[in-house]
Structures are given as structure tokens and as C-alpha cells.
Amino acid sequence: EVQLVESGGGLVQPGGSLRLSCAASGFSFSDHFMDWVRQAPGKGLEWVGRVRKKANSYSTDYAASVKGRFTISRDDSTNSLYLQMNTLKTEDTAVYYCARVGLNWNFDYWGQGTLVTVSS
């Protein structure tokens, strides 16, 4: 069974940093691109960014709203995905989901999400 479990969310002050993790199991993690998607309270879904697999040089892409502040990485040896968030803003407050990019390019599996609150 495919499982994605996020952790690391919490309350952080504006300008602060936080690192989210996503533990993957039940599939060959190294064979998949992995993404982060967020959802502000009461709002819709917003793509955050992607990390590709080793064959694609672990290259990354980011939404303009987070580029230069957020970094996505992965550790295939531990089946883990990470989101390093720096210089956090109040508008980064959201539930952050990790999502697996399926063979058909949609997000075929999602984690349960972890809440990040940026507030003084």
C-alpha cells in the first residue's frame, strides 16, 4: 500500500524557517517525481514545486511565489522527501501535502498534509 506521511509542520514567526519531511512507503520511491502542494485555510490547491528522480539529475522546479525561499530535496536511500522553507511569510500559512507524480503525470497519491502557520 502506497503511503505518504508528512511531518514537521507547526507555528513559526515571519522570517523564520521550517523543514517539512514526507516519508514514503509501499512503492519504489526512487522511480517517481515528487511534488509539494499547499492549501491555505479555506482556499484552493496551489502547486509549490517538484523534484525529479536521479535519471533527471534530481532537478527541481518551483512556483514563482516560493522560488528562492523554498528548496525541495529527496533522499532515495531513506525514501524521504523534504521541503526547506526559509524567509517565511504570513501568506505561506497552509496545509502542505506531498504528492507522488504517477506514470500518467497526475498526482496519484497524496499524504495527509501538515499544517504550517506563519504568525507573530
Place this chain on the structure above:
Amino acid sequence: DIQMTQSPSSLSASVGDRVTITCRASQDITNSLAWYQQKPGKAPKSLIYAASSLQSGVPSKFSGSGSGTDFTLTISSLQPEDFATYYCQQYKTNPLTFGGGTKVEIK
């Protein structure tokens, strides 16, 4: 960026109704479109990919159609478990973008 526009933003329907949700892309995305269902407090769930292909395990009451810029998600006979918010998403080009969502409520 490709803008995805869903309509309506909300609708009220009864159990057994046929429901259609529309998604329009601001430029041609061929068939690079997915649909997701999200219930309150839960993660989104994949329903449809490639505009019309059913995700494994999803009941056949869900169907998708369209190509280019105009797409639809249809629920053939609405059941209590189908009351949720539905999102379309394009994966033709980065940045990936979602529609604003359609909330399906009980009439």
C-alpha cells in the same frame, strides 16, 4: 502561466442527480488534465487523468471528457459520499495549476 477556470464554483444537487462540472484552460493543454475530489479535512484524491481516463479504483459513475481548452467532469448519479469539492489541474506545463474548485453540496 496557464489559468484554469472552473464553473460553477458551487452547486446544490440531490442524491441521484447527474452533475456536470466544467473546467476551461487559458490555452491549449491537449488532454493533460486531471480531476481530484477533496472532502473536508482530507487530502485530495485522484479521480481522472488524461482528461478521460479513470484512476484505478475509482467508480465508473465518474467520467471526464474534453481536450484542448474545455473539459468536463460528470457524476452520473450523485451519492451521499460524493458531496465534496472537486478540482481540475493541468500538467501540460510548469507551473502546474489548479482550478478554483467546485463545491458540491446537498440540496
